[in-house]
Amino acid sequence: MDAEPVVNTAPLRRFVGDFAGLLDSTHDLDQILARGQALLAGLVAQDGWLPEEFAQPNPARYQQYLLHCDSAERFSVVSFVWGPGQATPIHDHRVWGLVGVLRGAEKVQSFHQRESDGSLVQQGPTRELLEAQVEAIDPREGDIHRVENAFADRTSISIHVYGGNIGAVARATFRPNGEERPFISGYANATLPNIWDLSRTA
Ligand SMILES: [Fe+2]
Numbered sequence: 001m002d003a004e005p006v007v008n009t010a011p012l013r014r015f016v017g018d019f020a021g022l023l024d025s026t027h028d029l030d031q032i033l034a035r036g037q038a039l040l041a042g043l044v045a046q047d048g049w050l051p052e053e054f055a056q057p058n059p060a061r062y063q064q065y066l067l068h069c070d071s072a073e074r075f076s077v078v079s080f081v082w083g084p085g086q087a088t089p090i091h092d093h094r095v096w097g098l099v100g101v102l103r104g105a106e107k108v109q110s111f112h113q114r115e116s117d118g119s120l121v122q123q124g125p126t127r128e129l130l131e132a133q134v135e136a137i138d139p140r141e142g143d144i145h146r147v148e149n150a151f152a153d154r155t156s157i158s159i160h161v162y163g164g165n166i167g168a169v170a171r172a173t174f175r176p177n178g179e180e181r182p183f184i185s186g187y188a189n190a191t192l193p194n195i196w197d198l199s200r201t202a
C-alpha cells in the first residue's frame with residue numbers, strides 16, 4: 001500500500017501557538033482582531049500545509065473541518081471547503097471570527113435586521129475575498145451574513161478562526177423574513193490533523 005503523502009503542518013502548528021500567545025497577552029477584541037488578522041494573513045500566504053483529508057469537497061454541501069481547538073475553547077481553526085457554487089445559509093456566529101482565503105475566492109454578503117419587523121436587509125455590496133486576503137467578523141457590529149464560493153467550476157478553501165469552539169456554539173440560521181432557526185454546525189471530520197509529530201513535520 002502506498003504511504004500517505006506527508007504534509008508539513010509546521011505552519012499550522014506555529015499559527016496555533018502564536019494565536020494562543022496572542023490570547024494570553026490581551027482580552028481586547030480590537031487587538032485580537034487586528035493582530036489575529038495579521039497572523040492569519042501569514043498562514044494563508046503560503047499553501048502546502050493543509051493535509052488533503054481536510055481539503056476535500058463534498059458534492060452535497062460545503063464542508064467545515066476542524067483543524068485545531070484550543071484546550072480552553074478560546075479559539076478554533078477550521079478549513080471551509082466549498083465545492084463549485086456551494087453557499088452557506090444566512091447565518092450568524094455570535095463570537096469573533098477571522099476568514100482567510102487559501103485557494104480560490106469567496107463572496108460574502110452581510111445583512112442587518114429591520115428594527116420594525118426583524119426582516120433582513122442587505123448591508124452593503126457583496127464583497128469578494130480573493131486568495132490570500134483576510135477579513136475580520138466583529139459580532140459587536142452585527143455578524144449576519146451569507147458566504148458562497150465565488151467560482152461555479154472549482155473548489156475554494158478558506159481558513160477561519162473563531163472565538164470559541166465554533167462547531168459547538170449555539171447560533172442561528174435566518175430566513176429572509178428574519179425568522180431564526182437554532183443552528184449548531186458540528187464538524188465534517190471525526191479526527192484532527194496531527195500537527196505535533198515533530199519527526200515528520202519539523
Ligand atoms: Fe460565517
